[in-house]
Amino acid sequence: MENTEQEIISIKNLRKSFGNTEIIKGISFSVYKGEVLGIIGPSGSGKSTILRCISQLETVTDGSISICGQPLVTDGVYVPKNQRHDIVLKSGLVFQNFNLFPHYSVLKNVTAAQIAVLKKSPEEARQTAMELLERMGLANKADNYPCELSGGQQQRVSIARALALKPEVLLFDEPTSALDPELTGEILAVIKELAEEKMTMVVVTHEMAFARDISSEVIFMDGGVIIEQGNPVEVINNPRTERTKAFLARFNN
Amino acid sequence: MDFDKYIKMLKAMLDGSVVSLEIFFLTLLFAIPLALPIAMGRMSKNKLLAGSTNVFLLIIRGTPLMLQLLVVYFGPGLFVIWLKNMGYEIAFFNWLNSWWKRFPAAIIALSINYSAYFAEIYRGGIESIPKGQYEAAKVLGFTPVQTFFKIVLPQVVKRIVPAMGNEVITLVKDTALVSIIGVAELLMVAKERQSELFSFTPLFIAGVFYFIMNWGVSLAFAKLEKKLSYYH
Ligand SMILES: Nc1ncnc2c1ncn2[C@@H]1O[C@H](COP(=O)(O)OP(=O)(O)OP(=O)(O)O)[C@@H](O)[C@H]1O
Ligand SMILES: [Mg+2]
Numbered sequence: 001m002e003n004t005e006q007e008i009i010s011i012k013n014l015r016k017s018f019g020n021t022e023i024i025k026g027i028s029f030s031v032y033k034g035e036v037l038g039i040i041g042p043s044g045s046g047k048s049t050i051l052r053c054i055s056q057l058e059t060v061t062d063g064s065i066s067i068c069g070q071p072l073v074t075d076g077v078y079v080p081k082n083q084r085h086d087i088v089l090k091s092g093l094v095f096q097n098f099n100l101f102p103h104y105s106v107l108k109n110v111t112a113a114q115i116a117v118l119k120k121s122p123e124e125a126r127q128t129a130m131e132l133l134e135r136m137g138l139a140n141k142a143d144n145y146p147c148e149l150s151g152g153q154q155q156r157v158s159i160a161r162a163l164a165l166k167p168e169v170l171l172f173d174e175p176t177s178a179l180d181p182e183l184t185g186e187i188l189a190v191i192k193e194l195a196e197e198k199m200t201m202v203v204v205t206h207e208m209a210f211a212r213d214i215s216s217e218v219i220f221m222d223g224g225v226i227i228e229q230g231n232p233v234e235v236i237n238n239p240r241t242e243r244t245k246a247f248l249a250r251f252n253n
Numbered sequence: 254m255d256f257d258k259y260i261k262m263l264k265a266m267l268d269g270s271v272v273s274l275e276i277f278f279l280t281l282l283f284a285i286p287l288a289l290p291i292a293m294g295r296m297s298k299n300k301l302l303a304g305s306t307n308v309f310l311l312i313i314r315g316t317p318l319m320l321q322l323l324v325v326y327f328g329p330g331l332f333v334i335w336l337k338n339m340g341y342e343i344a345f346f347n348w349l350n351s352w353w354k355r356f357p358a359a360i361i362a363l364s365i366n367y368s369a370y371f372a373e374i375y376r377g378g379i380e381s382i383p384k385g386q387y388e389a390a391k392v393l394g395f396t397p398v399q400t401f402f403k404i405v406l407p408q409v410v411k412r413i414v415p416a417m418g419n420e421v422i423t424l425v426k427d428t429a430l431v432s433i434i435g436v437a438e439l440l441m442v443a444k445e446r447q448s449e450l451f452s453f454t455p456l457f458i459a460g461v462f463y464f465i466m467n468w469g470v471s472l473a474f475a476k477l478e479k480k481l482s483y484y485h
Contacts, residue, residue, distance in 0.1 A: 055392050089394045099389035102484050103407045116403060117394035145484040158389075165393065 005032040007069065008169045008200045009054065009091075014063035015076075016049055023049050025224040026063070031169065034198040038205065038215030038232060042247055046224045047204040051171045054202075055093045056084060067091060068168050089117070092162030096174045098154045100146040106133065106157050107142040110164045118165060125164075132160040136190065152183035156190060169200040176207060208251045212236040220244045255450075262446045262455060269442030270462050276359060276428045276438060277466075281421070283364035288371030295376055313369035319433050321366055326358035326434040359431040367424060374416045378409035411481040418474035425467050439463075 009031040016024040024046045031037045039047050052058040054065060062076040067090045071079060078084065100109050110129035114120045120128070133139045136156040146154050155175055162170060172191065176184035188210050194201065195214045205211050211218055211232060218232040220239070228235050228244045239245045294306035313321070333350045336343060382405050390400040432441035443459035446452075 057388050057391065085394060085396075088392065091392075093392045095385060095389065097385060099383075099385035101386065101389070101404055103411070112403065113393035113395065116399050147485050161393070 005034075007031075008033050008035075008067065009202070010064070010066040011050075011054075012064040014050070014053060014065065015061045016046070016053060016058060017061045022061075023224050024053070024060075027221070027224070027226055028063075029219060029226070029229070031200060031202060033168075033200055035200055035216045036195045036214050037202045038211035038218040039202065039221065040205065040208065040211055040218060040236075040247075041221040041227075045222045047221065048173050051093060051173050051202065051204060054091055054171060056088050057093075089165055090168045092165060092167035092170045094155070094158055094162055094170065094172045094175050097178045098146070098151075098158045100154055100158055100161070102146050104145075105142065106138065106144050106146065106149070109146065109157055110161050113161070114164050128164055129160070132163055133157075136160050150183060151179045152186045155179065155187050159187075159190060169202065170194070172201065172203045172205070174204055174206060176205070206251075208236055208248065220247065222247070258450060259454075262450060263458075265442050265446060266439060266455060266458055266462075269437060269439035269459075272356075272437060273428045273439040273462075274466075276363065276431060276436070277425060279360045280363040280367055280424060280428075283360065284367035284371055287364060287368040288375055291368055291372035292375035292379065295372060296379065310369050310372065313366055314373075318362070318366050318427060319430055322359060322362045322431060322434050325362040325365075326353075326355060329353050355431075355434050355436045358434060359436045363424075363427070363431070367420065370420050371417070374413050374420065375409065377416070378413040379405060381412055382408055411484075414474060414478050414481060418471070418478075421470050421474070422467050425463060425470060429463075 007030050009029075011030070012028045014024050014027045015022065027046075027050065029037070039050070041047055049058060053060050054067070056072070059078070060073055060076065064074045065072045067087050070083075070087055070090070072084065072087050073079070079087075101112065104112060107126065107129055110132060111122065111125040114125035114128060115122055118125075130139060130142065133142055136159065138153060138156055138160070141149060141153060141157075146157065149157065155178075159170075159175075175191065176187050179187065184207070188207065191201070191203065191210075192214050203211065203214070213232075215232040217230065218235045219226050220228040220235055220243075222243055228239060228241050235244065236248065239248055291306060291310070294302050295310065297303045297306070329346065329350045330353070333346050336346060386404055386408070387400060390404045395404065428438055429440040431438055432444075435441075439459050439462055443455040446455040
């Protein structure tokens, strides 16, 4: 079955150390087209680090990463810099704290990279941006600045900004953690909608029910290794390992 | 009353204020861009470059501007004499020395001095931009150069406006220091006329000029700050 699907992300034996501390201790997984991979685990287990390695914000210590069949790093050896730029555009990263560009209007946040990086015409970029903002329910905020928006609205802009480059896969790093509880729903709804449209995604989250509902597969990691992996309902409702049980117990009350 | 003398005094002071304005604007023209590579050098990962830039900044900021004016103006001449004493004569330095004038020396010394202060302000501004801005830009495929000019620099400009305003106000007053190398700027003219006329008026006029000039600078910076307040 896996052979017929297109492998979007392939990670093999990934290791990452900061100084002498190994944070990711040999992790392998694949994400196939249209799949949503949920990553859960306690704080400090290395979830963000994995997404950051895929997005080239961190350099791996060892192991291999390929995106859409294009190797980024093979057994710890990176492809030349000029090839890495193409690969970075294949994935989009949505940050916990949005990282919108405060000096750009909402519209310009979504058009800037299309124009500067993809060399699209301003008119074309604007059209793409407006369609995306429409979908995010923010068309009427196009001319506002990020500081004038709520956290939930800012996060939706940042999702639009990432989608504007038409990435093959969208990576979310705790997209609701910086939001007030009453605002998390609107972001989860957007991600759910993207999942229904078969957008390939990797979602790091502390929202267990959400992870279970949208993921096609869930990884539970702890201490830089994968402890449990599989069907989301299985992993979250009937965890096999004691560590997973202990972790989930904290969320169920 | 020596009405004529007063008219002459006013004309001379007008010339002096034009010189002061020229010094002011030329210094800004050179120091504002020059400070950028200095700030970059100071922040460079190359230890030698960062270290030598730091030494340069320490020297410029640690010695009097007046001393720097003297060194820049008299330096080439003293260097030619020194070379001669060592038994060398290099045509280029002779040419440089013969061409060397008070006004360019003043502009060069002030530009170097102010670029050092501006560079430290730029550096503070650049370092205050959150890491997340660079990371977002990188993930979106911006090159480092695009990231700097499109994402970082515009935000830096907004952050440094108040500090730059203070420096520019100081510059208005520091233009008076170039009289030490005999550039006939406003204060020097005022001093001459004061002793000639035995009158306080020239000094008073000079004071009013500097005050008004700085009033304008303050207004301009307040306006700029307001213009950049559309986001925070
Ligand atoms: N730049 C860095 N330098 C040193 N240590 C780091 C760095 N980045 C992350 N770490 C360490 O790596 C470990 C894993 O961090 P990571 O952010 O990947 O965890 P996480 O699973 O995303 O946690 P959280 O749920 O709190 O976001 C942590 O112990 C963290 O302190
Ligand atoms: Mg994290």
